[in-house]
Amino acid sequence: STHKLLLLPGDGIGTEIMQEVKKVLAWFNARGTAQFETEEDLVGGAAYDAHGAAISDAAMDLAQASDAVIFGAVGGPKWDGVPYDVRPEAGLLRLRKDLQLFANLRPAICYPALAGASSLKRDVIEGLDILIVRELTGGVYFGEPKEVTDLGNGQKRAVDTQVYETYEIDRIARVAFDLARTRRGKVTSMEKRNVMKSGVLWNEVVTQAHADYADVELEHMLADAGGMQLVRWPKQFDVIVTDNLFGDMLSDVAAMLTGSLGMLPSASLGAPDPATGKRKAMYEPVHGSAPDIAGQGKANPIAMIASFAMALRYSCELITEADLLEKAIAATLDKGLRTADIAEAGDATISTTQMGDAIIAELNAL
Numbered sequence: 001s002t003h004k005l006l007l008l009p010g011d012g013i014g015t016e017i018m019q020e021v022k023k024v025l026a027w028f029n030a031r032g033t034a035q036f037e038t039e040e041d042l043v044g045g046a047a048y049d050a051h052g053a054a055i056s057d058a059a060m061d062l063a064q065a066s067d068a069v070i071f072g073a074v075g076g077p078k079w080d081g082v083p084y085d086v087r088p089e090a091g092l093l094r095l096r097k098d099l100q101l102f103a104n105l106r107p108a109i110c111y112p113a114l115a116g117a118s119s120l121k122r123d124v125i126e127g128l129d130i131l132i133v134r135e136l137t138g139g140v141y142f143g144e145p146k147e148v149t150d151l152g153n154g155q156k157r158a159v160d161t162q163v164y165e166t167y168e169i170d171r172i173a174r175v176a177f178d179l180a181r182t183r184r185g186k187v188t189s190m191e192k193r194n195v196m197k198s199g200v201l202w203n204e205v206v207t208q209a210h211a212d213y214a215d216v217e218l219e220h221m222l223a224d225a226g227g228m229q230l231v232r233w234p235k236q237f238d239v240i241v242t243d244n245l246f247g248d249m250l251s252d253v254a255a256m257l258t259g260s261l262g263m264l265p266s267a268s269l270g271a272p273d274p275a276t277g278k279r280k281a282m283y284e285p286v287h288g289s290a291p292d293i294a295g296q297g298k299a300n301p302i303a304m305i306a307s308f309a310m311a312l313r314y315s316c317e318l319i320t321e322a323d324l325l326e327k328a329i330a331a332t333l334d335k336g337l338r339t340a341d342i343a344e345a346g347d348a349t350i351s352t353t354q355m356g357d358a359i360i361a362e363l364n365a366l
């Protein structure tokens, strides 16, 4: 079958790293085991320059009609002064909101070739492969009231509100259980039920949802203890499911277990379509548009290419192809090939396009 993808390169290094995904796409199309039909459009500052909006309605229609959106990165100093509601990030936010992408997946994988470069002991992270599932559209970042009031006595009062409803917890829990089934079959749910009502409900709803997943192991952990365990012995985890705030912090911590921003992919998933069972989805590197290195051919395309591998796995059900692409990335690193961001002192470095070409060479060799 043919998979419909929307490519949104965006700004800065977004366009450079998307070129490397296009090479991989062309490779798979030529190989013939999977066919991709791609559309491409503007997002972020590039869309603002062309249309005065960070994403056009036409691009949103393409996103709605696609099996997956492959997103580069947006932003840059050029657009620092543009009005708030059309700033580059507004394109990303509209995609998340209109596609209702409530589940953010951030894998933390330690490639053996880079294990020595981590600040942690090799045995703590070598072979690490965990997945953090963060709730993305609820919780304290969105709850009302959200305000700062002037108390008039030289004091102010700031309020953020953590709100979760049953359905929001239930659907993210099910994403985590479904994913665990395709992995090592374990979910760790993290909240703070000892001090937060939303944590009590979280714990309760995750436990209820688990009744439909007898084959998956469920463990509950307080989020602060979870943070400690994540650094102490991360290999104890398989899938971690947690709320928006804790997930924001824990996924950044997990990311740094394994190294550079240029290596970190992510996925955001929506609810399954009742008719087809397919989820809306967007795949993007964790990093931004890196204006400091944009246009210099220095960007590491691996986070972007690994994000595309996640699209193969989760939106296209092309598991063999996803495995193959991830193996090609690992093999490239095993050969000692390094972009500047992952090089250690004395290493020779290669460019964005050379890294893309090296991954294609490994695909040919595998």
Ligand code: NAI
Pocket: 013, 072, 073, 074, 075, 076, 077, 089, 092, 261, 262, 263, 284, 286, 287, 288, 289, 290, 291, 292, 293, 298, 299, 300, 301, 303, 341
């Ligand atoms: P950034 O992630 O763009 O860059 C942080 C540092 O990491 C820079 O030194 C950069 O050169 C390096 N870096 C990032 N990705 C790399 C890669 N693939 N290869 C090699 N080095 C890489 O974050 P920063 O500098 O805070 O933000 C720059 C712009 O990106 C801003 O306009 C920001 O708003 C935007 N941004 C966009 C995001 C998105 O599109 N999802 C996410 C984060 C920031």
Ligand code: MG
Pocket: 248, 249, 252
């Ligand atoms: Mg963060």
